[in-house]
Each structure stands twice: as structure tokens, then as C-alpha cells.
Amino acid sequence: MSKYEAVIGLEVHVELKTKTKIFCGCPTEFGAEPNTNVCPICLGLPGSTGVLNKKVVEYAIKAGLALNCEIAGYNKFDRKNYYYPDLPKGFQVSQYDYPIAFNGYLDIEVNGETKRIGIERLHIEEDPGKLVHLGETITVAQGSLIDYNRSGMPLVEIVTKPVIHSGEEARVYLEKLKQTLEYTGVSDVKMEQGSLRCDANVSVRPVGSEKLGTKTEIKNLNSFRAVQRAIEYEIARQIDVLEDGEKVIPETRTWDENKGITLSMRNKENPDYRCFTEADLPPLDVSREWVEELRNSLPELPDARKKRLIEVDGLPEYDATVITSTKALADFYDRTVEKYKDAKTVSNWIMGEFSRLLNANNLEVSETKVTPDGLAKLLGLIENGTISGKIAKQVFEEMFSTGDDPAEIVKKKGLVQISDQGQLEGIIAEVIANNPKSVEDYKNGKEKAIGFLVGQVMKATRGKANPGMVNKLLKEKLDQI
């Protein structure tokens, strides 16, 4: 057992999925040609002023509510002053002393235990532009280009309390945060597109100590795995420093993914941002009615949904966890169950075939052609014996790529199950006649040989034979021999 305890706080920036930017009408689409989605306002040209996008406030409140926060009635905006080439006004509009949401939490599960991660605050701010360095890394870059498409994109910054104690907890919290925000629909929360960005504040202290150790801030964390690895590395590094009798330097460090280490970026000399009220934006009052309206508009969130799937639908916990991992998947499940009541069967299909095909084709739920209605119909066809489960998988693949009705596919391809006893008996007799060796094996007690014979019947019927009947009839015939 280590004699040190790590204390970690995460600062997460989440880009809100509004159609337009925070203070102007420029579109927020991802991946546009550099410097095309810009105007005098988001370029901070002399004389420009802006007007707050109401959707940004709405989304921030929704995010706050989903994270169990209190929502501030009185809101004001502040300027955070600093110089950087990507910051067109020389200040960033943010919320300094009155965040729109505060005092929330998310429950996470680590090693089978539930842990509550306190959320200090969630506030609205604008994104600066994006620097593109001409070189391998920032330190050896020969020059930089600036893309202001990102300037003025709406963000919320979500800051945890310093209550995380391991890299794993940090990763699980982030996954939960991503999942929860994905449910609310306020953000794409895609780390690879930069719509979710995380910085980690890490310190260590002797177990039992109340006082926080000196912290470092880690940046350039480009995946959840990187967050966990970087924190684990940094904890070990800081413990080594302390064990050597030295002091941890308060600084910003960057994660080097390839080398798997953190590197010193710059000393943290406590910049004075001279925050003060943004006079171009009047204070904003958020009414209780609006908050309640937005609270009521929130979808069922992951924890509640998982609970319902277990308690009402009777799904095993594992199934419920997988199904609720994204809202899209959970919605697909719920809408299928509305039409086909056997929840476990629906769950099996969604976790099995559906997820397999999504992964194989690298698609999102929303991008597929198959519908919950279609899946329910397919399961109905299995249940009423029209097709076998095996054929159903074949039909489902077809549905996945074409979106066609399963009954149509079955009809068109002639996949209706053969359940006619006379027809099956004829085929079985033929198979028995053509495979004397297997029949003999079976008679000699090799039970497994029947499997081969069933396979031959299936082959002869191109999989359409009713497998239950084939088993039964084949056994009867063999026992008669």
C-alpha cells in the first residue's frame, strides 16, 4: 500500500452543439475551410459587439441540470484578459464569480463500488481560435497559422472538486460525463474532434494529510485512455520527486502519447487575468420557470434508465449497462421493446448482431437504416416460426444495409422456414441414405454425429429447415434404424 494519496481535479471543456456561435450568427459546423466561418464579431474586429445566443444558455442549463447542479438565477459575464495570438480580442468572455451552474455531482462505479464525484461549477465561455503549428510539436514549430472558425464557439467548462484519487477514476468519470452529456443532446462530446477537452490537475500528499500537495496541470490529453495513463504516470513521477526529498514544481506539463510521459511545458507563474465585468453584455436573469421547463425537457438520464431496464424490463445489470451506454442505443432498445415485449431477446440482438454490424461498418446508430420497428418484426418472424434464428441473422444484415422490411426480405429471397413434416422427412431420409458412416457412428454411441447430419439437412435446405423439427425427426428416424 502506497504511503501517498493522489488528489486529482479535472477541468473539462465541452463545446455546445448550437447551430450558431455564442455572440454572432456564424455557423458552428466542424471541418469547414479555415477562416471561412468568421465575421467582425468573432474576429473581434475594432468596434464589434455581440449578443448572447439564447441556445447557449439553454444548453448550459440543461448540462448543469443533468450534472445535478444548482442553476444560478443571476448571471453575469466577465472578461478574462490575456495575450495570445489565437485570442482575437485579447480577452476571453467567461463567467468568473457567478457560474451558471454549481454544486453538482456524478456517480461513477469503480471496482464495483459507487463513488460520488462532486462538481464544483459549470460556466459558459467562448472558445478562442485554433493555432496550427508548422512542425512536429509546438516546441520545434517553425511558425503557426490561426484558424478563427473556432473563435466564438460556445463552451461550458466543467470543473470537479479535487475528489478523484486515481487515473482510473478520472477516466471513468470522463466516460460518465460524456455519456450524460450525450443523453442531453447539448454536445457531440467527441474528444477526437475537440468537442470534449480535458486538463487534469494532479497532486500527491502523504496518506492522512489534510493539506493538498503542490499540483501540476496536464494538458494535451487526447483520449480517455491518455487521461488515465497520464495521471498514473504523473502520480508516480510526483511520488518519485517527493521520495527523492525534492519538491514538486507547480507547472503546466504536456502528455507525450508516444513516450508515455509528461513533460514540463511552462512554469505556472499564476497569471493575473484581471477578470472584470464584460460591459458589452448586460447581466442575465434566468427564471425559475425556465429552469423547470428545461428540467422537464431533459430525457431520462443514464442512471435512471439503467435502473428501469433492470427493475422494470428485468434485464441483467450487464445488459442494462451496455444498452444505456449511449442514448441512441437505449432509444433503439426502448422503441423495439414497445413492439416486441421480450426484453432479453431484444437486448441480445442489440448487444449482439446490431452492435457487431455497427462496429464492423463503423457507423453510429443514427446512421443505420434498420429501425426498431424492423427489428421487432424480425423477432416476431422468429417467434412464429416463419424463419429460424440463423436465417434471421442473414435477414438482419440485409435490413441493416437496405432498411427493407424483414417479411419482404424473407419473401423475396425465399427464406421461409420449412416446417412441413412430410417435406422434412423426405430430405432426412435422403441424408441418412447418403451418409451411412455418420449413421453408423451415431448408432455406435457417438452422439455428436447427429450434428453433422443436421448440418447436412440444413445444407440441403439452404438453412431454411426448422431446426427444432429437424432435430426431433432425425432422432426419431435414427432410433428406428
Add this chain to the structure above:
Amino acid sequence: MDLHKLTIHELRELLANKEISVLELTEDVFKRIDDVEDKVKSFLTLTKEQALARAKDIDEKLAKGEKLGALAGIPVGIKDNICTEGVRTTCASKMLANFTPPYNATVMKKLESADAIMVGKTNMDEFAMGSSTENSAFFPTRNPWNLDRVPGGSSGGSAASVASDEVIFALGSDTGGSIRQPAAFCGVVGLKPTYGTVSRYGLIAFASSLDQIGPFTKDVTDCALVMNVITGHDDFDSTSVPMDHPDYTKFLINDIKGMRIGIPKEYFGEGIDPGVEAKIKEAIAKLEELGAIAEECSLPHTEYAMPAYYIIAPAEASSNLARYDGVRYGLRVEAEDVLTMFNRSRAQGFGTEVKRRIMLGTYALSSGYYDAYYLKALKVRNLVKQDFDRAFEKFDCLLTPIAPSVAFEFRSKADPLSMYKQDVCTIPINLAGLPALSLPYGLVDGMPVGLQLIGKPFDEGTLLRVAYTLEQNTDETRLKPVLGGSGR
């Protein structure tokens, strides 16, 4: 006919009766500019070609009988901190000497749809910081009444251009007196509207919570006509108030009987030139003679307004001027690394007064000083506001001098504090966000004196009414300069 000498309402009539063309008027104004501009030096940029083309355009529309805007064909000067698409906008700073905005300020769009004709961009103190236009990075403007004296500032070019008939009216901006004081020094009418009345979109910010655009005109009627065009809510400026503004000409009423006018005692006495004070007292007597009830009152926190202003305005300026870093536009002084480039560009781009205020503001906002300076100044601002609120429970408007003296000579206020004191009578009004009108009232030592009428929020109407009544009943408000003096 000397068309340039006329007012908007006189010219509107001539144009409506087709006695003159817009082209004639525009050419006449440019001839006037040719005649006097080398003495007065009101303009940083003239836009003669565009103005003449526009004049022809409007004439054609007139000939076709098309409906035209309220200021159709009227030549206007625009302070050079108001963004004009395709016409360089410098703020009289080396920093923006090469800056041509790709967009129009909202007031420019409004003037354009009213069919006014811009003749040029007027000189000012750099980034509107100053009270004499001596802080222009390019050259000082001279007072048309005496070329050895300053026109006031920061909108000195706008005031001088109207006073010397180079334009029929002009727009300026007022953060602590920058419309009213030059209007008084040059003997024209100036109005700082209530904060939120005119959109600030496109006004290059000095202090966002104080800045307001307003008109310079030759008389009170013209002031109302321009207000009708430039006011109104703007979707691009969240500090512009979402309300309907009145037809300001409705307030041009020659009657102030029973009107209660407060005379705040803190604006008189020590520091105010006795000649100026005497003229203001004369105006008060005249108003009483016309039926108004004038009574002394007190605004007890007046003396703290100036120190509070010189914390708040520089604090906001330090942030507003942070964008001038050489990256995207304006002056860039190349260097090995980006930080040195920032530093050199700003060191060479800004003048002394601008740097002084950036430093003042940065200091006031710094951690450890914020509470003692900035926060305290905000509290004082609130007290100043409350003073006015109380006074307006009793009075319809207040009357004070605009400035402690008439226009002074160049380089006579070298010490920044003595220059700051120029705005002692005008600053409190910006802190409180109120409307205030500067009306010429007679001469002292051959230089115009300005009286200030201060109104309730959004009650520009009362100010226009009082000013109009005075204008109709005395000759003291209509003053024409002679362009005398050596002009050195």
C-alpha cells in the same frame, strides 16, 4: 448661395422644393472644405469621390420622385472611431493608420438608409482619450473661433467641422464629455444620448459602459432630426435598449412654463471661470424669465465622480485595447518571437496618453488592487447615480456649465491632471448613463460658452424642449466663428 452655412431643416426645404440639387450642395460643401480645411484641419480622411457619386445618385432618385430618407443629400462628418466599410478608420492612432473596416457601424447603416452623404472622417484624440484633440497621432485640429486654441475633444474634428460649416452636421462619441465639451468650445449643439439609445456596434470601444454616439448640429431642430435617424434598438449590440424612441421633433416646443430646473451647486464656484459662470447664470435668469422654475440643488458625490471615472474608463480601455496586438490588422512591428512582436507593435502604435490609461487600468484591475480601486470606483459610480435619481424626483432637468472655461490655447494643459479636470462637469453624466445636451450660450473673451442640460434616462425630449425654447428667445445660442487667429 452659401449652402454650407445652412442647417439640415433649411436645406431639406430647398431640396424638397427642388431649388437646389444634392450635387450643388455637396460641391459647395467641398468648396468650403477646400477654403478652410488647411486652417481648421478637421478631417483625417475626405471621401469626396464617393460623396459626389452618392450625391448624383440621390439626385437621380429625387428626379424620379422616389421616396428618400430623412437626411437625404445632407453632408455629414463622421468621427474616425466609427467604422466605415471600405473607408479607413484610424481612431487617430498610428496603431490603426492602415485599418479599413470590412463593415459599417450600425449608425452608418442608419445614415445610409436615411440617404445622408458622408464627406469624411473627422480628427479626434487618439482612441477618444483626451479633451483637446491634441492627442491625435496625426495633427491637432484648430478651433474655428481662434485658430490658436483647441477645439476641445475628443471629438474635436467633428465639432470644428460643424462650426466652420465644412459639414452640415457630424457624429461624435462621448465617454466622459467628448461630444459636449468640443460642442461648447466650438459653439455648436451637441447631444450625448442616454446610454443604450444609439447602437455602439461599430464604434471602436474606449470604455464600453460609458461610450455613446451622438450628434453635432448647428441648431436644436437639427439635433432632433439627426436623433430620429440614429436611435433605435440594434440586434448586434445587447446594450442598446429594446424600446421605441419618440419622434424627437415633437419636443421642439417654444414653451417651458412651469418646468422645474435644478441647479446643482457642486458645478459652480471653485475651479469654474467666473466669466463662464456669469454666462450660465444669465441663461438661468433667461429661463426663469421664460417661465421655468430654477432652484439650487445638491449632488453631493460629484467630487468623487472624476477619480471614479479615471479608474473605470481606463480599466475598460485596458481590456478594449488589448486586441491591438499586431496579429490580425493594424500596426505590426516584426520580431523574432510573438511576445516581442506584441510588445513592439503596442509600444510603437500607441501614443503617450493611451499608454498612460492602459497602465492605469491594468493596475486598477490587478489582483491585490482590484477591491481598493476598481470595486470602490463601481460603488462611487452607484452613489453618483443615486444623487441624480434623487434630484430627478424633484426636477425635470438639471443645468450646469459644460466645462470650467472656454477653449484654451494649444499646449497649455501639458499636465494630464489639468487636462482631466476639463471634464469635471461632464463625467458624472456618463457614469450615470444620462442624456445631456450642450448648448452654446454667448461668448466670453470672444470664445463660446456651453451650458449643459442633463435629463432623466431616455428623456432627451425635455432637453430638446428647453434648448429649443432658449434658442427661440435669445440670440446667444446662434454663434458663427470668424476663423481668426494665427493658426500656429
